[in-house]
Amino acid sequence: MKGLIFAILITNGVSSCIAPPISTGTTNQGTSSLEMEAKRLTTQMKNSLVLNASQEDKVLVINIVNISLMKKLRESNQTGQIPKTQAKYKSEMKEVLNSDQYSKFLTEFGNI
Numbered sequence: 001m002k003g004l005i006f007a008i009l010i011t012n013g014v015s016s017c018i019a020p021p022i023s024t025g026t027t028n029q030g031t032s033s034l035e036m037e038a039k040r041l042t043t044q045m046k047n048s049l050v051l052n053a054s055q056e057d058k059v060l061v062i063n064i065v066n067i068s069l070m071k072k073l074r075e076s077n078q079t080g081q082i083p084k085t086q087a088k089y090k091s092e093m094k095e096v097l098n099s100d101q102y103s104k105f106l107t108e109f110g111n112i
Contacts, residue, residue: 038064
């Protein structure tokens with residue numbers, strides 16, 4: 001028992017000494033956060049819709065493009081284009097998902 005506690009303390013001590021990676025300023029933080037959001041959404045879809053690996057890869061690409069495009073439309077105040085973009089997003093998802101998955105997608109993620 002003492003050995004386990006000692007190992008945990010050593011692990012915590014070593015991990016607290018490790019410095020976080022230094023940013024070189026070459027990555028675009030906006031792009032990074034969009035990709036993180038797309039990955040998070042794709043993980044939710046993977047779990048909810050039971051996506052296979054091929055579907056997951058395709059859905060991730062669709063989500064990255066859609067999230068990026070929606071952000072640009074909102075930033076440039078082109079909100080009139082949003083319904084058309086949402087419809088295209090849904091049609092792209094329909095091509096990747098089977099009918100059961102797509103029905104569940106519309107129910108759980110249809111407001112994206």
